């Protein structure tokens with residue numbers, strides 16, 4: 001992996017044998033989906049970072065960073081005197097983040113290729129952040145306990161996770177969209193931790209954090225031009241191979257190449273199109 005002096009750095013600490021699997025796959029379409037999703041969720045994450053007190057001079061760890069939207073947001077907040085360490089198992093996603101960080105002139109973003117289950121940082125951090133990563137870990141509580149150990153005393157843990165079991169229906173009804181959410185819920189219940197968002201508060205307590213500050217929210221958009229349709233169609237495309245492999249009902253019947261246009265057509269009714277329910281939670285290490 002390249003190491004560009006004076007710019008963000010990429011390092012690898014993948015151990016053997018490692019490979020954890022990411023059920024949404026590692027490919028350019030999935031990385032683009034992460035970027036679309038990030039543009040929709042950015043204000044929710046900014047709000048979480050603001051509530052949690054992410055600020056100038058902090059040394060911040062972003063686990064499961066993907067193409068790096070949380071890392072870049074953290075780098076903007078922490079400024080030159082702080083730093084961001086961004087960890088992901090996908091080297092191509094890290095290269096995208098590295099290029100984005102360099103383009104923005106950040107010299108304090110270090111990208112590390114690692115399976116989070118075997119990650120062992122050399123330093124402690126002022127904050128550990130993550131979005132949609134605990135859902136993919138083998139044991140979210142163990143990961144959260146490890147995050148707590150990576151924090152300085154009074155350090156901040158801040159996470160955002162979906163709960164696919166709490167689906168807000170469209171009004172007027174939108175059967176194509178509702179059917180996709182049923183499929184995603186069934187899939188994540190089998191392949192990951194579908195209700196991780198609702199569990200966050202409890203997990204924070206079990207991991208040793210006192211007084212977590214937690215709330216649930218979701219974006220609502222509408223109309224045929226909404227980015228929500230690409231977001232949902234591409235999320236479905238990403239999970240489809242794994243969903244078919246474990247025989248999730250309906251997975252083999254989806255015409256994935258027409259899904260986005262069918263969602264757009266359905267939204268001509270003027271219905272509000274809610275995104276998945278997302279929980280945002282933070283707490284300090286005592």
Ligand SMILES: C[S@@+](CC[C@H](N)C(=O)[O-])C[C@H]1O[C@@H](n2cnc3c(N)ncnc32)[C@H](O)[C@@H]1O
Pocket residue numbers: 020021022034038063064065066067068069070087088089090093114115116117130131132133136137
């Ligand atoms: C849903 S994406 C979220 C990316 C980013 N946090 C965001 O919100 O845009 C999950 C990311 O976690 C990474 N990931 C999944 N399991 C991992 C593991 N065991 N170790 C390191 N990264 C992992 C994936 O490669 C992917 O980039």
